[in-house]
Amino acid sequence: MKYYIINLITIIGITLLFVGCSKLQENITQPQTLTIHSKGINDSSSINFHGNVLKANNFNLNDCAKCHAANFQGGITGVSCYNCHDYPHPVGIADTTSSNFHGKFLLSTNFVMDECQKCHGSDFSGKGSNQLNCKNCHTQAAGPFACNTCHGNIGDPAKIAPPKDINGNTSTDLITIGAHTSHLYENDFAIVACENCHKVPNITNIKGHFHPVPTTSIVIFDSLAIHGIASNAVFDPNTGTCSNTYCHGNFEFNKSDAPPERQFAYTADKMTGNNKSVKWTLLDGSQAPCGSCHGTSDGFITPVGHKKYPLKECVACHSTVVNEKGDIIDKTKHINGQINYALTKKR
Ligand code: HEC
Ligand code: HEC
Ligand code: HEC
Ligand code: HEC
Ligand code: HEC
Ligand code: HEC
Ligand code: HEC
Ligand code: HEC
Numbered sequence: 001m002k003y004y005i006i007n008l009i010t011i012i013g014i015t016l017l018f019v020g021c022s023k024l025q026e027n028i029t030q031p032q033t034l035t036i037h038s039k040g041i042n043d044s045s046s047i048n049f050h051g052n053v054l055k056a057n058n059f060n061l062n063d064c065a066k067c068h069a070a071n072f073q074g075g076i077t078g079v080s081c082y083n084c085h086d087y088p089h090p091v092g093i094a095d096t097t098s099s100n101f102h103g104k105f106l107l108s109t110n111f112v113m114d115e116c117q118k119c120h121g122s123d124f125s126g127k128g129s130n131q132l133n134c135k136n137c138h139t140q141a142a143g144p145f146a147c148n149t150c151h152g153n154i155g156d157p158a159k160i161a162p163p164k165d166i167n168g169n170t171s172t173d174l175i176t177i178g179a180h181t182s183h184l185y186e187n188d189f190a191i192v193a194c195e196n197c198h199k200v201p202n203i204t205n206i207k208g209h210f211h212p213v214p215t216t217s218i219v220i221f222d223s224l225a226i227h228g229i230a231s232n233a234v235f236d237p238n239t240g241t242c243s244n245t246y247c248h249g250n251f252e253f254n255k256s257d258a259p260p261e262r263q264f265a266y267t268a269d270k271m272t273g274n275n276k277s278v279k280w281t282l283l284d285g286s287q288a289p290c291g292s293c294h295g296t297s298d299g300f301i302t303p304v305g306h307k308k309y310p311l312k313e314c315v316a317c318h319s320t321v322v323n324e325k326g327d328i329i330d331k332t333k334h335i336n337g338q339i340n341y342a343l344t345k346k347r
């Protein structure tokens with residue numbers, strides 16, 4: 001504090017000198033070596049480093065503005081703060097309604113935050129300064145790198161998929177949003193994860209996945225979606241259609257692979273699913289009733305090649321998956337790539 005006052009007095013003194021001299025300036029050649037600031041103004045290890053000086057006065061920039069101009073672009077000093085960094089920030093940097101809001105700025109610069117980290121800390125916690133702590137607002141451990149910051153619901157860490165998408169859209173008519181919610185968060189049939197359709201970053205490779213102009217498809221199916229005969233599964237971004245996925249019935253199970261005591265259920269060499277092509281943005285429920293992915297045209301939901309049973313009887317032989325009402329009782333066992341055969345225990 002004492003140091004700061006002395007420094008301030010020096011600066012004010014020099015300011016007066018500077019202002020006083022400026023009247024005569026026209027006829028005088030300024031000595032090239034004149035420095036206004038103390039030695040170390042530009043040395044981040046020095047106590048005189050301008051960052052440290054400012055930190056000590058809670059980043060009050062009023063003094064700097066006197067010489068470096070109100071817009072900090074140099075003024076009489078000819079030295080703009082913006083020569084070296086995107087600081088001072090514009091008014092509105094923390095105001096979501098302002099066009100200067102940092103979120104909008106970061107979106108427009110593809111979320112490159114390396115510069116921000118220089119002052120705000122590599123972990124965004126402000127290097128000890130409360131005013132620089134991004135985590136005051138971005139409260140999760142990863143701060144602004146939390147998975148729901150740029151897509152998903154910023155108010156709910158469990159919801160990291162769109163809506164909202166990268167550009168802030170929420171309409172399910174857009175393929176960036178589509179059926180994310182019905183797959184991930186409101187799904188009574190199965191457990192679906194990002195990995196099933198995307199290459200997923202973790203906190204250590206997070207910067208690598210910001211590629212707003214994707215050169216390759218961002219839908220990359222995992223081993224479940226392309227399970228068995230479904231290696232040709234594909235998403236077409238032009239039509240928004242998903243085809244040939246295992247999940248939507250591109251499967252076959254061979255009688256010859258079944259243990260002898262289970263072959264009775266086969267009415268053909270294999271049981272096959274319906275290999276439905278589905279539209280990612282059609283959310284009226286018409287694409288996924290029981291019987292759409294497996295079932296026969298006469299209304300049975302047992303797959304083609306399976307002895308026909310009504311819905312309420314599946315439980316007799318698939319008791320770990322369904323109940324007598326035909327509800328899926330264990331989502332981890334349905335659309336999991338495996339045959340789940342288990343007879344109902346005799347009571
Ligand atoms: C010659 C280059 C240069 C100029 C000009 C400059 N700065 Fe800096 N400033 C730096 C560097 C380097 C850092 C350290 C952070 C970094 O690595 O970018 C820094 C850091 C800061 C910090 C952060 C302090 C902290 O503890 O994190 C503030 C605040 C700051 N400068 C304000 C200003 C202001 C205000 C101006 C204009 C009046 C200005 N700077 C002009 C180079 C400069
Ligand atoms: C009395 C006028 C005056 C005030 C007040 C002032 N500056 Fe400067 N500043 C200058 C001048 C003149 C230069 C260019 C010559 C020099 O380097 O001293 C300069 C240069 C700088 C540089 C670049 C130094 C270099 O070597 O490249 C930084 C950084 C800087 N000022 C930061 C600040 C900060 C931060 C404040 C507010 C705490 C501030 N200045 C207040 C006059 C001032
Ligand atoms: C040269 C240092 C420096 C750099 C680089 C920097 N900031 Fe800052 N930032 C500060 C300082 C100092 C403050 C607090 C004082 C102020 O607002 O002037 C601040 C404040 C903020 C605030 C407001 C915090 C609040 O609670 O109101 C936001 C938001 C912010 N910065 C975002 C960013 C983003 C995003 C970047 C990268 C694009 C960035 N900053 C780069 C120094 C910096
Ligand atoms: C700073 C912003 C930001 C953060 C934080 C972020 N993402 Fe992303 N994420 C993006 C952007 C931008 C895209 C879009 C890339 C594209 O369109 O090519 C994206 C796309 C994705 C995708 C779709 C597949 C892809 O690669 O395009 C997944 C999955 C994803 N992010 C998961 C995550 C996870 C998991 C985390 C946390 C570990 C996370 N994201 C954190 C910006 C972010
Ligand atoms: C004063 C509170 C506050 C501070 C401090 C703050 N943020 Fe934010 N930030 C927000 C809010 C609120 C949003 C979300 C706006 C929305 O999605 O409606 C946001 C959004 C973001 C986004 C996502 C932008 C997008 O387009 O989806 C990024 C990235 C981000 N902040 C980075 C930072 C960084 C880096 C810092 C520190 C340098 C920081 N924030 C400090 C409040 C803050
Ligand atoms: C059933 C498949 C599927 C699952 C599961 C899935 N996504 Fe997606 N995702 C898509 C499709 C399809 C797109 C649109 C692809 C395109 O634009 O070409 C997409 C696009 C995205 C985008 C880009 C949005 C934009 O604005 O560019 C993000 C981010 C994303 N997904 C995140 C996630 C996250 C996070 C998860 C897991 C929580 C997830 N997705 C799970 C199919 C899926
Ligand atoms: C009487 C016993 C029995 C009943 C009832 C039964 N299944 Fe099956 N199911 C089997 C057997 C046996 C297999 C073949 C298992 C093997 O290949 O190892 C099988 C296989 C299947 C398969 C393909 C492989 C797998 O497990 O995903 C599906 C799909 C299927 N059943 C659905 C149904 C549905 C839906 C119902 C009710 C409408 C139903 N089953 C009722 C005995 C039954
Ligand atoms: C989105 C496509 C899809 C829908 C909709 C669907 N299933 Fe399935 N179902 C599958 C797939 C794929 C299998 C193959 C086995 C596996 O991976 O679990 C399967 C297998 C089964 C089996 C055999 C046991 C097993 O999991 O191995 C039963 C029983 C079954 N489904 C019942 C139902 C019932 C009841 C409904 C409606 C509540 C339903 N299915 C809706 C895709 C679907």
